[in-house]
Amino acid sequence: MKEAFDVAIVGAGPAGISAACVLADAGIKTIVLERGEYPGAKNVSGGVLYGHDLARIIPDYVERNCPIERNIVESRIWYLSRDAGYSLGYRDSIFATDRKHNAFTVSRAKFDRWYAEQARQKGALVVPGTVVVDLLRSERGDVTGVLTGREDGEVRAKVTLLADGINSPLAALTGFRSEPKPEEVALAVKEVIELPAEVIEQRFGVSSGDGVTTEVLGAIAGGMDSVGIIYTNRSSISLGLGANLADFADYKLKPYELLEAFKEHPMVAPLIADGRPLEYVAHWLTEGGYDAIPELYGDGYLIAGDSAMLFNGLHREGNNLAMASGKMAAETIIEALSRNDVSRTGLAGYGKKLADSYILKDLKKYRKLGGFFYHHKELFDQLPRLATSAGREMITVNGVSKKEKQKIISRNFRRGMPVLKLLRLLWQGWRAVK
Numbered sequence: 001m002k003e004a005f006d007v008a009i010v011g012a013g014p015a016g017i018s019a020a021c022v023l024a025d026a027g028i029k030t031i032v033l034e035r036g037e038y039p040g041a042k043n044v045s046g047g048v049l050y051g052h053d054l055a056r057i058i059p060d061y062v063e064r065n066c067p068i069e070r071n072i073v074e075s076r077i078w079y080l081s082r083d084a085g086y087s088l089g090y091r092d093s094i095f096a097t098d099r100k101h102n103a104f105t106v107s108r109a110k111f112d113r114w115y116a117e118q119a120r121q122k123g124a125l126v127v128p129g130t131v132v133v134d135l136l137r138s139e140r141g142d143v144t145g146v147l148t149g150r151e152d153g154e155v156r157a158k159v160t161l162l163a164d165g166i167n168s169p170l171a172a173l174t175g176f177r178s179e180p181k182p183e184e185v186a187l188a189v190k191e192v193i194e195l196p197a198e199v200i201e202q203r204f205g206v207s208s209g210d211g212v213t214t215e216v217l218g219a220i221a222g223g224m225d226s227v228g229i230i231y232t233n234r235s236s237i238s239l240g241l242g243a244n245l246a247d248f249a250d251y252k253l254k255p256y257e258l259l260e261a262f263k264e265h266p267m268v269a270p271l272i273a274d275g276r277p278l279e280y281v282a283h284w285l286t287e288g289g290y291d292a293i294p295e296l297y298g299d300g301y302l303i304a305g306d307s308a309m310l311f312n313g314l315h316r317e318g319n320n321l322a323m324a325s326g327k328m329a330a331e332t333i334i335e336a337l338s339r340n341d342v343s344r345t346g347l348a349g350y351g352k353k354l355a356d357s358y359i360l361k362d363l364k365k366y367r368k369l370g371g372f373f374y375h376h377k378e379l380f381d382q383l384p385r386l387a388t389s390a391g392r393e394m395i396t397v398n399g400v401s402k403k404e405k406q407k408i409i410s411r412n413f414r415r416g417m418p419v420l421k422l423l424r425l426l427w428q429g430w431r432a433v434k
């Protein structure tokens with residue numbers, strides 16, 4: 001391609017398209033290169049999006065027919081053993097009224113297409129079916145554009161934004177980010193199961209258009225450091241499971257078999273009964289947290305979203321971090337272009353913007369959490385077993401006094417996990433999130 005651009009963006013996910021919208025709004029000549037046949041074709045997500053960050057880019061996204069599946073009114077957390085479990089939920093009518101669209105589910109295949117169309121309408125050029133295979137550099141080593149797999153595939157640009165997600169080898173290939181270590185990445189598998197909308201509403205106890213998210217912890221993946229999700233879409237349920245890649249290698253378990261076992265869990269099976277599987281996908285998920293974040297900018301380039309390892313696993317926030325970082329990258333580029341300085345120094349504002357924002361503050365706060373889960377496998381096997389046996393004992397009415405039941409429970413706990421170990425676990429868990 002002979003034409004030169006102000007900005008070349010690699011990837012039409014939430015990070016890349018958010019940047020493209022902001023840049024196009026400012027009249028910056030922008031091209032977005034996407035390897036998928038269309039934006040969203042390659043994208044996997046459990047599907048929760050957050051109105052706050054989207055509204056900062058497209059304030060009237062609802063009126064512009066953003067493809068919302070369901071507005072989330074309740075968030076549940078489950079802690080499961082292999083055949084039982086605890087459930088804690090928070091429902092609030094404010095999320096159906098004043099704070100509607102605080103969180104909502106989307107199908108990424110539909111959302112990414114819609115979002116890319118908004119960027120196009122603002123004036124960005126979005127080119128799907130184009131793989132970026134390398135970066136172009138000046139003699140000094142500054143990035144001066146990208147090389148695509150197409151014939152005549154050079155695209156020259158003053159600034160390049162890498163928004164190519166966790167899966168792309170590009171950042172590693174170009175040396176901007178090392179290949180993520182197995183313990184910094186989770187392998188996630190997801191299945192979408194079709195069910196009539198009324199059946200979903202009845203099973204989850206919600207009104208038409210409303211939905212529920214469920215995050216699942218405990219013994220759901222053969223004792224590996226793992227998390228599951230169950231999200232309601234309009235007429236389907238997204239069900240997924242992610243576990244640490246290093247654990248997959250050590251435990252020699254197969255993701256597909258784990259997902260099948262998860263679907264058969266007594267708390268899960270009734271929710272998806274008689275559903276029809278629509279799609280099954282596997283994807284990486286960044287888990288490395290604050291310490292895995294690479295250098296975020298340099299001479300002529302910046303990195304945003306998953307490619308920059310920006311993912312808050314505890315709060316299941318990735319799409320919003322991608323959007324917010326894409327927006328900050330774009331704002332930095334606009335300032336740098338106006339000063340005619342796209343060097344590392346000229347783009348340094350990006351690092352400051354991120355550091356001052358909730359993104360890096362949150363990731364810093366939870367920087368020890370990934371390691372805590374990874375090194376305490378008892379949270380995914382022993383503890384859920386003990387916890388649910390305690391629940392079972394207390395709920396069973398069998399003529400045994402409650403005092404005696406308490407003794408049985410504490411005896412079981414002492415046998416299964418020494419008190420000191422439990423206290424240490426609680427203390428370290430607290431320190432990892434405080």
Ligand SMILES: Cc1cc2nc3c(=O)[nH]c(=O)nc-3n(C[C@H](O)[C@H](O)[C@H](O)COP(=O)(O)OP(=O)(O)OC[C@H]3O[C@@H](n4cnc5c(N)ncnc54)[C@H](O)[C@@H]3O)c2cc1C
Pocket residue numbers: 010011012013014015016033034035036039040042043044045046047048049130131132133163164165166167168169170188189190240283284285304305306307310311316317318319320322
């Ligand atoms: C199973 C699962 C469930 C998740 N659930 C949630 C959730 O509920 N809520 C949430 O907020 N986050 C969730 N996430 C995380 C969320 O999906 C990511 O944080 C988010 O997609 C990051 O956006 P991004 O734009 O940085 O990257 P991506 O969405 O990965 O987009 C990158 C884009 O770049 C393209 N690309 C890559 N390489 C190249 C190349 N060389 N040339 C051209 N194009 C390229 C890709 O095709 C893709 O379209 C989930 C992730 C997974 C895997």
